[in-house]
Amino acid sequence: VSHRAALDEATLIRRYFDRPRTPAGSGVRLGIGDDAAIMRLPPGWDLVAASDMLVEGVHFPRGTPAAALGHRVLAVNLSDLAAMGAEPLWATLQISLPRPRAAWLRDFSRGLRSLASRTDVTLVGGDTVAGPLTLGVTLLGRVRPGRAVRRTGARPGDALFVTGTPGDAVAGRLLARGRTASARRLRQRFLYPEPRLATGRALVGIATAMLDVSDGLHDDVTKLLAASGCGADLEVEQLPLSADLRRHATLRRARQLALTGGDDYELLFTVPAARVSRLGRVARLGGCNLTRLGTVTARRGARWHLDGLPFRFRDTTFRHFG
Amino acid sequence: VSHRAALDEATLIRRYFDRPRTPAGSGVRLGIGDDAAIMRLPPGWDLVAASDMLVEGVHFPRGTPAAALGHRVLAVNLSDLAAMGAEPLWATLQISLPRPRAAWLRDFSRGLRSLASRTDVTLVGGDTVAGPLTLGVTLLGRVRPGRAVRRTGARPGDALFVTGTPGDAVAGRLLARGRTASARRLRQRFLYPEPRLATGRALVGIATAMLDVSDGLHDDVTKLLAASGCGADLEVEQLPLSADLRRHATLRRARQLALTGGDDYELLFTVPAARVSRLGRVARLGGCNLTRLGTVTARRGARWHLDGLPFRFRDTTFRHFG
Numbered sequence: 011v012s013h014r015a016a017l018d019e020a021t022l023i024r025r026y027f028d029r030p031r032t033p034a035g036s037g038v039r040l041g042i043g044d045d046a047a048i049m050r051l052p053p054g055w056d057l058v059a060a061s062d063m064l065v066e067g068v069h070f071p072r073g074t075p076a077a078a079l080g081h082r083v084l085a086v087n088l089s090d091l092a093a094m095g096a097e098p099l100w101a102t103l104q105i106s107l108p109r110p111r112a113a114w115l116r117d118f119s120r121g122l123r124s125l126a127s128r129t130d131v132t133l134v135g136g137d138t139v140a141g142p143l144t145l146g147v148t149l150l151g152r153v154r155p156g157r158a159v160r161r162t163g164a165r166p167g168d169a170l171f172v173t174g175t176p177g178d179a180v181a182g183r184l185l186a187r188g189r190t191a192s193a194r195r196l197r198q199r200f201l202y203p204e205p206r207l208a209t210g211r212a213l214v215g216i217a218t219a220m221l222d223v224s225d226g227l228h229d230d231v232t233k234l235l236a237a238s239g240c241g242a243d244l245e246v247e248q249l250p251l252s253a254d255l256r257r258h259a260t261l262r263r264a265r266q267l268a269l270t271g272g273d274d275y276e277l278l279f280t281v282p283a284a285r286v287s288r289l290g291r292v293a294r295l296g297g298c299n300l301t302r303l304g305t306v307t308a309r310r311g312a313r314w315h316l317d318g319l320p321f322r323f324r325d326t327t328f329r330h331f332g
Numbered sequence: 333v334s335h336r337a338a339l340d341e342a343t344l345i346r347r348y349f350d351r352p353r354t355p356a357g358s359g360v361r362l363g364i365g366d367d368a369a370i371m372r373l374p375p376g377w378d379l380v381a382a383s384d385m386l387v388e389g390v391h392f393p394r395g396t397p398a399a400a401l402g403h404r405v406l407a408v409n410l411s412d413l414a415a416m417g418a419e420p421l422w423a424t425l426q427i428s429l430p431r432p433r434a435a436w437l438r439d440f441s442r443g444l445r446s447l448a449s450r451t452d453v454t455l456v457g458g459d460t461v462a463g464p465l466t467l468g469v470t471l472l473g474r475v476r477p478g479r480a481v482r483r484t485g486a487r488p489g490d491a492l493f494v495t496g497t498p499g500d501a502v503a504g505r506l507l508a509r510g511r512t513a514s515a516r517r518l519r520q521r522f523l524y525p526e527p528r529l530a531t532g533r534a535l536v537g538i539a540t541a542m543l544d545v546s547d548g549l550h551d552d553v554t555k556l557l558a559a560s561g562c563g564a565d566l567e568v569e570q571l572p573l574s575a576d577l578r579r580h581a582t583l584r585r586a587r588q589l590a591l592t593g594g595d596d597y598e599l600l601f602t603v604p605a606a607r608v609s610r611l612g613r614v615a616r617l618g619g620c621n622l623t624r625l626g627t628v629t630a631r632r633g634a635r636w637h638l639d640g641l642p643f644r645f646r647d648t649t650f651r652h653f654g
Contacts, residue, residue: 039378044482044559045415045543046382048475053375056361059456060368061424061470065463093367102383104426104468134381137468141387144463146426148383148470153370160366221367237365 036132037099047134049100055152060090063104066143071186076114078201079145080121085203086224087149088129089275092210093222094160096153098129103136104146129207157214159279164219164238168280168306171289173206174298175252176227177264180271185258192254203275209296213279216288220279228269230278231303231312238280244304246316269314280306358454359421369456371422377474382412385426388465393508398436400523401467402443407525408546409471410451411597414532415544416482418475420451425458426468451529479536481601486541486560490602490628493611495528496620497574498549499586502593507580514576525597531618535601538610542601550591552600553625553634560602566626568638591636602628 040048051057064083066072084101091098103122107114126133131149164170182200185193206222213220219238223230227249235242249268256264281289286302293300314321362370373379386405388394406423413420425444429436448455453471486492504522507515528544535542541560545552549571557564571590578586603611608624615622636643 039477040480040482044484045412046380046418046473046480048416048480049379049381050477051373051379057371057373057379057472058368059371059422059424059470059472061426061458063426063428063459063461063463063468065428065461065466068461068463090367094370096368100381102381102470104383104385104470106385106387106466136383137385139385139387139390141385141390141466142464144387144428144466146385146459146468148381148424148426150379150381150472151368155361155372158362158368158370160362162366 038132038134042133042135047100047102049134049150051152054154056155056158058091058094058096058151058153058158059148060087061146061148062086062090063144063146075201076117077121080118080123081125081202083145083147084122084125084131084149085205085275087147088125088131088205088207089203089222089224091149091151092205092207093220093277094153094158095210095214095217095220096151096158097211098131098149098151098207100134100150101126101131102134102148104144104148105136105138106141106144107138108141108143129205159210159214159217159220161219161221161234161237164234164240164280164306165282166240166306166308168218168282169286170231170242170244170278170280170303170306171300172223172227172250172278172303173209173276173296173300174274175250175255175268176223176274176276177255177268177271178252179203179273179275180267181255181258183273188258192257195254196258200273203273205275206277206296206298209277209292209298212292212295213277216285216292217279217281220277223274223276223278224272226270226272227274227278228312234278234280235306235310235312238306239310241307241310242304242312243307244312244314246314246321248301248303250299250301360454360456364455364457369422369424371456371472373474376476378477378480380413380416380418380473380475380480381470382409383468383470384408384412385466385468397523398439399443402440402445403447403524405467405469406444406447406453406471407527407597409469410447410453410527410529411525411544411546413471413473414527414529415542415599416475416480417532417536417539417542418473418480419533420453420471420473420529422456422472423448423453424456424470426466427458427460428463428466429460430463430465451527481532481536481539481542483541483543483556483559486556486562486602486628487604488562488628488630490540490604491608492553492564492566492600492602492625492628493622494545494549494572494600494625495531495598495618495622496596497572497577497590498545498596498598499577499590499593500574501525501595501597502589503577503580505595510580514579517576518580522595525595527597528599528618528620531599531614531620534614534617535599538607538614539601539603542599545596545598545600546594548592548594549596549600550634556600556602557628557632557634560628561632563629563632564626564634565629566634566636568636568643570623570625572621572623
């Protein structure tokens with residue numbers, strides 16, 4: 011189905027979202043251009059699907075570069091698959107766009123394609139319509155039966171880890187006009203989040219529970235523990251803070267940003283004590299630091315500590331724009 | 333990934349889009365509630381995917397009943413799969429919604445679930461965010477390898493057919509306030525389009541090309557012929573007009589509506605002369621009339637005739653709202 015109001019959809023799709031040939035080995039039997047796409051999943055794999063939308067003024071500020079949006083709408087979905095330990099394969103794209111501007115579409119398409127190409131994702135279809143700026147991707151991938159890492163598997167005694175340096179993305183968003191090299195790097199972390207696909211895959215068979223940090227570490231730790239029916243003792247001192255973040259924030263503020271800033275798309279996961287020694291290899295394969303924040307407990311609730319005392323968490327939530 | 337701006341997304345999803353148990357035999361290994369859903373396609377099938385969005389003020393008028401929108405956003409995607417001869421299985425839902433109104437969500441969810449249940453579709457995930465009213469579904473299904481009916485297979489000598497009675501949907505949209513029984517039936521055809529799934533599947537191995545009529549018969553005939561590299565001689569007299577449509581429109585006007593009104597979601601397909609005799613069974617299985625409009629030719633272009641003379645097609649296009 012295509013819609014006439016779709017700002018000459020056919021032309022746009024041909025120009026920016028079509029691919030002359032789908033890459034060999036992509037499993038795509040029929041790509042963009044018919045009523046639906048057809049793909050073949052090899053035997054011995056389950057199908058994985060994630061769908062995330064981004065709305066202007068809610069998930070990104072007006073004026074965000076089109077290339078960053080093309081990257082982001084795919085990255086947030088890749089992050090979901092990373093958090094299952096799955097491998098991405100195919101994406102469909104949904105764009106509602108106020109006016110057909112060729113320059114915007116070219117940049118958006120470049121941002122999307124660049125990340126898709128690096129992560130072996132083939133764009134197989136979608137819909138472009140006239141409307142308020144709203145972006146969505148449904149990402150399909152594969153995982154070996156029974157091997158996906160869910161949110162529900164954390165057990166008392168497991169160590170709780172996070173990848174990378176949370177807080178950078180929100181700092182980059184707040185430093186929209188900063189001109190220093192560190193401000194630019196933080197802004198890059200906000201505009202071009204890097205989904206932790208290699209880390210997620212390396213954690214299959216090691217992590218007992220996993221999710222990706224989109225709402226902020228504090229809320230997402232609570233979410234993972236609730237899904238697993240556990241609690242945890244966690245140490246604020248352990249929060250991995252980047253040098254760039256520390257350059258722009260006091261220690262107290264940096265910790266707040268790391269706990270409450272969303273849009274990090276780092277992975278949060280739990281590992282039984284006996285498997286912690288295997289994380290060195292995971293860190294090498296994934297190319298990012300893994301930091302232990304605390305230990306899962308049978309007693310419910312996330313208990314954060316600082317200097318051995320209960321940490322009074324001030325909810326200075328950084329909501330999305332708008 | 334879920335977003336904090338998402339109007340207590342977790343609660344909404346639990347209340348309206350969760351399902352306590354996914355039906356046995358649905359192939360769903362992990363449904364709504366984790367970072368991604370996991371499904372299993374049985375061996376010997378290819379995966380089919382379609383993605384369509386609907387934007388308020390563009391694809392449906394403000395004030396359209398929520399139940400009709402829940403039905404429509406799934407129906408337009410089902411129609412895409414019908415046009416491939418595929419079987420639907422799983423859907424992810426993307427909703428951007430200005431305010432979380434429980435009554436709206438309840439009705440929307442009812443409309444969606446009612447059609448999903450009738451068509452054996454399981455909702456496996458999605459995203460609910462705060463923003464302008466925009467609805468999207470990515471629908472996944474299955475088809476036997478090499479058996480999908482594409483747009484490209486029409487050949488000279490094939491007969492060109494359409495299902496049902498096109499023009500009803502646009503008449504129903506125009507008769508938004510009509511109180512007669514026929515006006516109500518036409519409005520129903522606009523608000524609750526019935527995807528031709530059974531007909532589409534029955535046409536596998538019979539039709540050489542197929543698509544669903546969303547932009548209007550005239551434009552979509554042209555699209556099918558262009559994709560197949562053919563033309564056709566077509567007779568305006570053959571247009572199947574419903575009694576309800578004729579009650580509200582002159583013959584001339586009814587034909588115009590049938591040719592240019594969008595949103596019919598009927599199927600348009602071509603069949604080699606030698607297989608036309610098999611269409612009686614298709615009509616019975618699909619429960620809808622099949623009407624021959626003309627014959628495919630090697631000479632390019634759609635040539636419509638009326639009373640043996642070239643039909644001057646007046647382009648009184650009925651664009652989407654807005």
